[in-house]
Amino acid sequence: MLALCPKPDQERRVRLVASGLLLCLAACVECPRAPGVSAAVCARLDELRWPGSLPPSPGNRLASDEGAALLGFELFFDARLSRDGSVRCATCHVPERQFADGRATSVGLAPVTRNAPSLYASAWHRWQTWDGSADSAWAQPLLAFENEREMDFTRLELAHRVRASYRARYEALFGPLPPLDDAGRFPPRGRPGLPGWEALRPDDRQAVDRIAANVGKALEAYQRRLAFGPGRFERFVLGDAEALSLREREGLELFVTRGCVGCHGSGLFTDDRFHAIGWVDSPPRARKEALAALAASPFTAAGPFHDGPNEPLPPPGPADEGAYRTPSLRNVLRTGPWGHDGRFGAVEDAITSHGQPNAPSLARDEVAALVTFLGALEAAEPPLPWNGWPDR
Ligand code: HEC
Ligand code: HEC
Structure with a gap:
């Protein structure tokens, strides 16, 4: 049985104080920010405080630039940036679905093995994707463009498309493009691993890589406009006790006392860290493998396209084995199926499958209360026009 504090409507509290009755159980204290929660919850509320403004993105000097965001807005919906012109970023990050796709695993040019996360939290994530395959939001898009199953584009094609369709806006933001019309130097298609790419002069390869990084920076500037805002839970923390129902507050108690x-x-x-809770891929592809792949990439905070001071990558350690990033639970009831590979069609199963000691065994009613609480973690939608489709 849960020791919940009495529903703290004002009138009743006044009466309580007046009569000197201690209706609260011993666990209850006056929690100035959220009346009526237990001492255990009150002590953690600071940690659950809304992060406020967006964190800086030191690798992208245009992260907050409106022009860059507008360019990114168009690129995000441009299906020409895929091998056969059929797949755009929005194929798997759908505006009507919190920029996820509602599938267990996404389908681009072919099926992929991962669940598409909502992009509403991506501005806050230090590491992108479930395994941290990118260490910045600007470096992540190239992974999608060049993934054979997603868009199967190449960075050379991307550079030519930028020149053909976005040249003036690109150059205003990022400076002049290299002489891409020189077909001898810049063939139409190429990326590492495909014939032709290695034949490019090293400085031409770097010039093309820079365009790919800049496209990523425009996309990042756009995605930062997709950040959600505070919601009902924030009203509760600010003292509006009615913002959460009794059952939701029961779930909040469990969320704190059961170690979530x-x-x-x-x-x-989310702690924005990686944990091995047992939902592994076969063959293994998790944090450890992602870090090893990153070490070979120029598209990192340690590389030449990072605008701020370079930061070294952490070396993979034993804790990275089979580890995935803790997802944000904001809007989580709307972004199923759950798990990095969408293995859970019911959020209850995701909660009870964390495995010991990551989550204790929970009674059915406790799981139900937790789910009810998760429903209170709806966050405000990002503003239009960013949150919708571009005008065409
Ligand atoms: C075929 C579907 C598909 C397409 C197309 C696609 N994505 Fe994704 N996206 C995914 C999946 C699946 C993941 C998770 C990947 C992983 O964990 O390995 C993801 C992850 C991301 C993330 C990381 C979010 C986070 O919280 O970790 C960002 C940002 C992102 N995509 C942006 C883009 C952009 C920008 C484009 C277009 C250039 C794009 N995506 C195209 C399916 C897609
Ligand atoms: C040891 C760290 C840890 C603890 C403790 C923990 N989680 Fe998680 N949780 C994770 C990680 C990591 C994932 C993603 C794993 C994956 O997809 O491979 C996750 C995934 C989830 C998901 C699925 C989200 C999605 O978008 O797919 C839900 C829901 C969830 N956790 C709820 C809870 C609840 C409720 C508790 C407490 C009973 C809890 N978690 C405790 C780390 C943790």
């Missing part, structure tokens, strides 16, 4: 806050304990309900 250990990993999902922040205003975004």
